Amino acid sequence: MELYNLMENEVLNTIDSIQKEVEIKCQCEKCRLDIAAIALNNLSPKYVVTEKGYLYAKVNNMNYQFNTDVITAVTKAIEMVSENPKHD
Numbered sequence: 001m002e003l004y005n006l007m008e009n010e011v012l013n014t015i016d017s018i019q020k021e022v023e024i025k026c027q028c029e030k031c032r033l034d035i036a037a038i039a040l041n042n043l044s045p046k047y048v049v050t051e052k053g054y055l056y057a058k059v060n061n062m063n064y065q066f067n068t069d070v071i072t073a074v075t076k077a078i079e080m081v082s083e084n085p086k087h088d
């Protein structure tokens with residue numbers, strides 16, 4: 001059994017789908033994860049207890065309802081990271 005924060009998946013999915021509307025200046029993995037970390041720190045976690053393997057199927061069958069809190073947090077995080085990438 002393990003703990004998993006469903007919000008992680010929601011934030012990463014939102015980053016992927018929002019890219020069409022909000023420009024992310026740097027597309028590297030570091031910036032993508034920085035954006036996710038900033039957004040997640042501003043959102044309440046959604047922890048579930050899950051068995052390994054089970055979660056994967058569940059997450060993939062979920063219908064993502066992109067809620068405005070997540071979109072707002074991700075948009076802000078994208079702006080912050082685009083203005084100040086944490087690398088050269």
Ligand SMILES: [Zn+2]
Nearest residue numbers: 026028031085
């Ligand atoms: Zn980058």
